[in-house]
Amino acid sequence: MLLPQLLVSAVESAGDAVAVVEGSRSLSYRELDAVSSRWARWLIGRGVGPGDAVVVAVPRSLESVVVLWAVAKSGATFVPVDPGYPAERVQFMVADSGAVLALTVASVAQVVAGSAGSVPVVVVDEVSVAAQVRGLSSRPVSYADRVRSLEPSDAAWMIYTSGSTGRPKGVVVSHAGVGGVIAAEREHFGVDGSSRVLHVCSPSFDVSLLELGVGFSAGATVVVAPAGVGGGPDLADVIASQSVSHVFMTPGALGSMDPAGLDALRVVVVAGESFTPDLVRRWSVPGRRRFFNAYGPTETTILATSSAELVPDAPVVIGSAIAGWGRSCSMSGCVRCPRVWSVSCMWPGRRWRGVITVGSG
Known part of the structure; x- marks a missing residue:
């Protein structure tokens, strides 16, 4: 796609539903x-x-x-x-x-x-x-x-x-790998038409495209955090006041907030940095709030792996290859990941090699 x-x-299916909200707009x-x-x-x-x-x-x-x-x-x-x-x-x-x-x-x-x-x-x-x-x-x-x-x-x-x-x-x-990654992670993280997905990542961080992709493709509402807000009490206020259900952010940004009072928040996904089990203990509430870890260099179309739900006092892992992307392939001069296929970059004048995500079959 x-x-x-x-x-x-x-x-077509959700034309009158709220697609995006920023403050009162x-x-x-x-x-x-x-x-x-x-x-x-x-x-x-x-x-x-x-x-x-x-x-x-x-x-x-x-x-x-x-x-x-x-x-x-x-x-x-x-x-x-x-x-x-x-x-x-x-x-x-x-x-x-x-x-x-x-x-x-x-x-x-x-x-x-x-x-x-x-x-x-x-x-x-x-x-x-x-x-x-x-x-x-x-x-x-x-x-x-x-x-x-x-x-x-x-x-x-x-x-x-x-x-x-x-x-x-x-x-x-x-475009080749985008649809598969978005569809797989939308299902994995349980994003649907009732969800309210926070858009807080910097546009230069490719997880921002994951926020928008899973939100819009599900017919969910994307909640835009103000440009100057990236963490701390101000971001927690946005999440609480806008009844945000799903967040995708760095562990550092997540750790800067207090989870108290964020009752509508159902799914937390962290990516981009390492973190300690303490972050899971603070934010994971089994049966009420799920916590996931995701990983992937930019070359792998946002993500290469995502974990199953992480729970307190269990090992912190990056998980396995995204669902539906199980076939390995030969790599040449690219990131060593069994989920991507090395192809010559089509960008005019460029000599490096890019990657597209390859589905099973």
């Missing part, structure tokens, strides 16, 4: 589909499509979700860039990505423009731009609307990791 298909899969699935289709058409009208990279330097918000949907629908590659990063890092990421366009918002536009070099910068909440978008059709974007055909081998997103030398390394993930 291609990324745009995955994102809109619940629009919200959009239903039907509204999110409509506004993102207009933005996708605006991108397509400027020749943007499959094979093009679009930098998205928008702080976590309702707008960042809309822009992600729009870029995905256009068929272009989503390149998340945190505008809070040092200017030198942002400059490198924008230039190295080969982006044809950078999207941002007024609050950080000056910073982004100063780091974009020759890449055109569009401020999505600028009055004149918003007026252009409102005048476009909101009907669903189809293959016939795109400037080029969108294929499973095309890049869905490109995320920069720190790299082994400390220099950012762009990792391209194709």
Whole structure:
């Protein structure tokens, strides 16, 4: 399943349900589909499509979700860039990505423009731009609307990791492996239409795509944490006030909060760092709140493994290969993982080798 298909899969069945909420603002699935289709058409009208990279330097918000949907629908590659990063890092990421366009918002536009070099910068909440978008059709974007055909081998997103030398390394993930990983983990973590999934991970941390993928594909409500909130009492307040049922975050962020009073929270998934059994003891409540550990380098389409439920006083493990991904294969120059298939990267001008997740059969 291609990324745009995955994102809109619940629009028909849950059109009037709340898709995303940020504070007092919200959009239903039907509204999110409509506004993102207009933005996708605006991108397509400027020749943007499959094979093009679009930098998205928008702080976590309702707008960042809309822009992600729009870029995905256009068929272009989503390149998340945190505008809070040092200017030198942002400059490198924008230039190295080969982006044809950078999207941002007024609050950080000056910073982004100063780091974009020759890449055109569009401020999505600028009055004149918003007026252009409102005048476009909101009907669903189809293959016939795109400037080029969108294929499973095309890049869905490109995320920069720190790299082994400390220099950012762009990792391209194709559409081919996304649907399987999202479907497997949605079932594993019990995300359904009644769930309220927290969106708190940095857009430069690929688990943010897991938050959005499992939430939207299930017809759940995605709760967006304010951009400046990443842990501690402020994040706990968001989880409590918004009755969040599922969280995906680093152990450090989880450990900064007190679990008391988070009665609606049913599933906790940690990834990205090691942790001690004490974190499990604090957060796992067998029969009421389940605790999972997940692991995987960015090259393996978000995750390589996820654990069964971890309970207090039991060993902390990273688990086994994600359900449905049991067949091993030959690796050449890539991460040593039995769940991925080494393929030549299709990104123009790149010489490293990428990976796509391989299903059984």
